[in-house]
Amino acid sequence: MASTRARIALDAMGGDDAPAAIVAGAILAQTELADVDVILVGDPDRIQACLDRHPNAPKIEVVPAEGTIEMHEEPLGALRRKPKASINVSMQLVKDGKADAVVSAGHSGAAMAAALLRLGRLRGIDRPAIAAVFPTNRADKSVLILDVGANVDCRPKYLEQFAVMGSIYSQYVLGVESPKVGLLNIGEEESKGNAVALEAHEILQQNPHINFVGNAEGRDVLSGNFDTIVCDGFVGNILLKFAEAVGNIVVQMLKEELPRGLNGKVGTALLKPNLKRLKKRIDAAEHGGGLLLGVEGVCIISHGSSDAFSIANAIRSAKSAVDKNIIAQIQSSTRDTAPRKETTVAGD
Known part of the structure; x- marks a missing residue:
């Protein structure tokens, strides 16, 4: 376009x-x-x-x-x-x-x-959602998380709507041909989770407009195995703030540890381009904010x-x-x- x-x-x-x-x-x-x-x-x-x-x-x-x-x-x-x-x-x-x-x-x-x-x-x-782009462990891929703060409580049908909107955003804006959609949960088995998660899983499985591939555990969020992950805004906002903090800590730790000693200073100079790319991948400022879908x-x-x-x-x-x-x-x-x-x- x-x-x-x-x-x-x-x-x-x-x-x-x-x-x-x-x-x-x-x-x-x-x-x-x-x-x-x-x-x-x-x-x-x-x-x-x-x-x-x-x-x-x-x-x-x-x-x-x-x-x-x-x-x-x-x-x-x-x-x-x-x-x-x-x-x-x-x-x-x-x-x-x-x-x-x-x-x-x-x-x-x-x-x-x-x-x-x-x-x-x-x-x-029924409810708008804030969508945020997160980095993954694959340099050429990101993951869209929604909701990250608009709705602290969600019904299953809201999560379904988030999945549809997130899938469309991933496809048309992020360029993913058939976005893999996941539901953030405490286990990958479809029997895991609270009442909302269980019903949402069933609804998402039945929706023909999305490519739902199952539950996503916390460790899966940045794995690159999902293109869109849906959750309520309470959990999503905590996840967003935690990810931002981890990114800042990683950059700060590298700045502190790499220059130690003469070899460290030389290594830091050699790695400077890599460090810039790392910061670009994990810095929340690279995306500027979340889209209210x-x-x-x-x-x-x-x-x-x-x-x-x-x-x-x-x-x-x-x-x-x-x-x-x-x-x-x-x-x-x-x-x-x-x-x-x-x-x-x-x-x-």
Whole structure:
């Protein structure tokens, strides 16, 4: 599918180091991606002050907004109290067709709520999910995990919908011809797991639209044997944060251990290209954030600590999803799916 010019609305006020890091990321993306127009949404004076620090930066459009959703605020209430907050304005740009995607490193709950309120769910999808790309032990392959934070509790049919959406994303965006789908569980046998996992396994086996290959244990997540793995957002978020921490620790340990002694310093110099490739494979910033699948618009939710490099990669990911027309691909696969009757699970 050919690349088209895309307009990306960037919540300039969301993130630990906003707007400075966000503006720097916008400039980096605008410089590197010839067919992307970034729209910075937020306080015009603060944004302009950051732009002034980059005198050679390309011209970037600024759309005014008033305020932001703070991390301590309850999302729905705050969104209603602050209709002109940067995340609300960003989502409205997509709703009005003035932008093709939204990227935000702000309050993730507010970003999800704003997407649901302003854009709405795709038909046939009960719950949107955040999808994150993880590295595997194979250099040429990654694995998509969803949900990693949108839904702490899931019914089996939600996991089925995640599997369909994740499979489509893996196919059209990550380029996997027939994505192998797994269900994160405590054992590979289909008899393992709690009530939700047992029913989900049966449902996934029966779905003709996905290539379900069985349960995936924790040790299988990075094995390269699966292309998409589904789980509830509670487990997925823990997995995401743990993987990020392990990646950081591995890089730090290598930095500390390799230079020890003269031979170590020589070895470090020789291995520098390899270390750069290793960091690229395990660094979460390489992907910039997770795509919120299941809403009527492309929305990338980035980590609050995102730097300019991470923001630029989030914009790149948004552009890729727009190019592949991922929303239409998901909708075409879920439009005619009949509602599934499911067993009542304790706690629902």
